[in-house]
Amino acid sequence: MSLALAPTPKPKKLNILGATGSIGRSAEAVILGAPGRFEVGAVASGRDAKNLARVAKSLGARFAAVADEASYAELKAELSGSGIECGAGPQALEQAAVAPADLVVGAIAGAAGVKPTHAALVAGLDVALANKECLVCAGDAFMRTARKKGVKVLPMDSEHNAIFQALGGEPMENVETMWLTASGGPFRTWSAEKIAAATPEQALAHPNWAMGPKVTVDSASLMNKGLELIEALHIFSIPAEKLAVVVHPQSIVHGMVSFADGAVTAGMANPDMKAPIAHCLAWPERVATSVRRLDLASLGTLTFEKPDLERFPALRVAMAALRAGGVMPTVMNAANEIMVAAFLNKQIGFNDIAREVEAVCEEFARHNATAAPADIEEALAVDHIVRESSRSRIAGVGR
Numbered sequence: 001m002s003l004a005l006a007p008t009p010k011p012k013k014l015n016i017l018g019a020t021g022s023i024g025r026s027a028e029a030v031i032l033g034a035p036g037r038f039e040v041g042a043v044a045s046g047r048d049a050k051n052l053a054r055v056a057k058s059l060g061a062r063f064a065a066v067a068d069e070a071s072y073a074e075l076k077a078e079l080s081g082s083g084i085e086c087g088a089g090p091q092a093l094e095q096a097a098v099a100p101a102d103l104v105v106g107a108i109a110g111a112a113g114v115k116p117t118h119a120a121l122v123a124g125l126d127v128a129l130a131n132k133e134c135l136v137c138a139g140d141a142f143m144r145t146a147r148k149k150g151v152k153v154l155p156m157d158s159e160h161n162a163i164f165q166a167l168g169g170e171p172m173e174n175v176e177t178m179w180l181t182a183s184g185g186p187f188r189t190w191s192a193e194k195i196a197a198a199t200p201e202q203a204l205a206h207p208n209w210a211m212g213p214k215v216t217v218d219s220a221s222l223m224n225k226g227l228e229l230i231e232a233l234h235i236f237s238i239p240a241e242k243l244a245v246v247v248h249p250q251s252i253v254h255g256m257v258s259f260a261d262g263a264v265t266a267g268m269a270n271p272d273m274k275a276p277i278a279h280c281l282a283w284p285e286r287v288a289t290s291v292r293r294l295d296l297a298s299l300g301t302l303t304f305e306k307p308d309l310e311r312f313p314a315l316r317v318a319m320a321a322l323r324a325g326g327v328m329p330t331v332m333n334a335a336n337e338i339m340v341a342a343f344l345n346k347q348i349g350f351n352d353i354a355r356e357v358e359a360v361c362e363e364f365a366r367h368n369a370t371a372a373p374a375d376i377e378e379a380l381a382v383d384h385i386v387r388e389s390s391r392s393r394i395a396g397v398g399r
């Protein structure tokens with residue numbers, strides 16, 4: 001009788017971009033909950049030096065990068081004596097992205113994530129992508145690089161991860177429809193009049209998920225689901241006509257796939273990002289997590305309804321950008337980032353977000369060529385121009 005032990009898997013080496021955010025903290029919990037399975041090389045964030053230093057130490061990283069150069073002195077002081085190297089600015093961010101690794105977690109919020117996350121692909125590293133704005137801003141160029149380099153983009157966003165699991169490796173020709181579920185956000189049952197007067201505090205009160213402010217406001221307007229349709233188009237190389245949204249207030253079913261024979265598979269879990277994060281980090285293996293186990297009998301009822309495009313026009317605007325394709329998703333994403341920030345700063349009202357994003361898209365299409373950006377640089381140049389023109393509209397909103 002031989003007493004052969006199962007080989008201990010080598011720890012998977014990770015870099016985490018956006019390590020201080022909501023996704024970053026959930027990733028930290030997954031990693032700390034699976035001793036010996038992961039090793040962290042580099043971590044990066046925007047400006048929160050104190051928290052970045054904390055997570056770098058907690059995960060035993062070797063390098064920490066902060067985007068904001070003004071935060072460098074604080075980061076250095078926080079890391080002093082730890083032996084962890086650090087840097088600041090765009091080059092340091094790129095250094096964190098391309099540090100030797102098996103997988104890079106892309107969890108920076110917004111189009112700020114495009115350059116560093118793309119740098120990881122260029123360096124030939126697989127990416128686990130939470131940052132949907134990367135694909136809305138520069139999806140064609142981003143995925144072209146992944147294909148050219150032969151690297152994987154694993155979907156970490158809960159809906160896309162559920163669909164990835166529900167697909168089970170089936171060829172795309174067999175897929176009739178990919179369904180993304182939407183919780184409907186905090187205003188799902190509100191009247192149009194009440195939504196018009198919604199405050200940032202109300203928009204930030206998501207019924208099911210604790211997330212960063214930008215994605216939480218997008219969930220309230222349903223723009224998040226529009227961004228996710230565009231994200232799905234790129235991740236799964238599926239035509240826009242095969243993508244659909246259904247509102248599911250319990251956030252238990254995250255995504256579904258309908259096949260040509262009428263069968264439907266669903267990806268389900270309690271709403272906790274540790275589940276899709278663990279799936280991506282361990283893929284193609286599995287790792288145990290503390291995610292509360294699903295008990296359908298005690299839940300009792302799961303409900304589904306059509307999205308209301310009248311009360312939630314942001315989804316209609318995003319669906320138009322999805323259908324138009326070309327540069328329109330890039331334009332819409334940039335305008336939305338500016339308008340969401342203006343809403344959170346109480347400069348504009350909730351309904352102004354979708355109204356202004358639509359106006360910016362229409363104006364851009366009237367005066368510019370609408371072909372898809374040829375590369376990341378072109379996408380970011382459009383992003384920059386649209387941000388400027390969006391900012392210039394804010395003072396005039398409502399006047």
Ligand SMILES: NC(=O)C1=CN([C@@H]2O[C@H](COP(=O)(O)OP(=O)(O)OC[C@H]3O[C@@H](n4cnc5c(N)ncnc54)[C@H](OP(=O)(O)O)[C@@H]3O)[C@@H](O)[C@H]2O)C=CC1
Binds near residue numbers: 018045107
């Ligand atoms: N939270 C969630 O459950 C989900 C999030 N997502 C997506 O994941 C991404 C991150 O979301 P979330 O974690 O909620 O967001 P958070 O706002 O909680 O965190 C954002 C992270 O990005 C960093 N960051 C911000 N600006 C920059 C910059 N210019 N350069 C480098 N880093 C920067 C922040 O650093 P700092 O703290 O230093 O500012 C922080 O680490 C988004 O694209 C979101 O749509 C997708 C599915 C679920």
Ligand SMILES: CC(=O)[C@@H](O)[C@H](O)COP(=O)(O)O
Binds near residue numbers: 158182183209273
């Ligand atoms: C957890 C996650 O993936 C978010 O993107 C989520 O989808 C937000 O919830 P909504 O369904 O309300 O947009």
Ligand SMILES: [Mn+2]
Binds near residue numbers: 157158159228
């Ligand atoms: Mn999502």
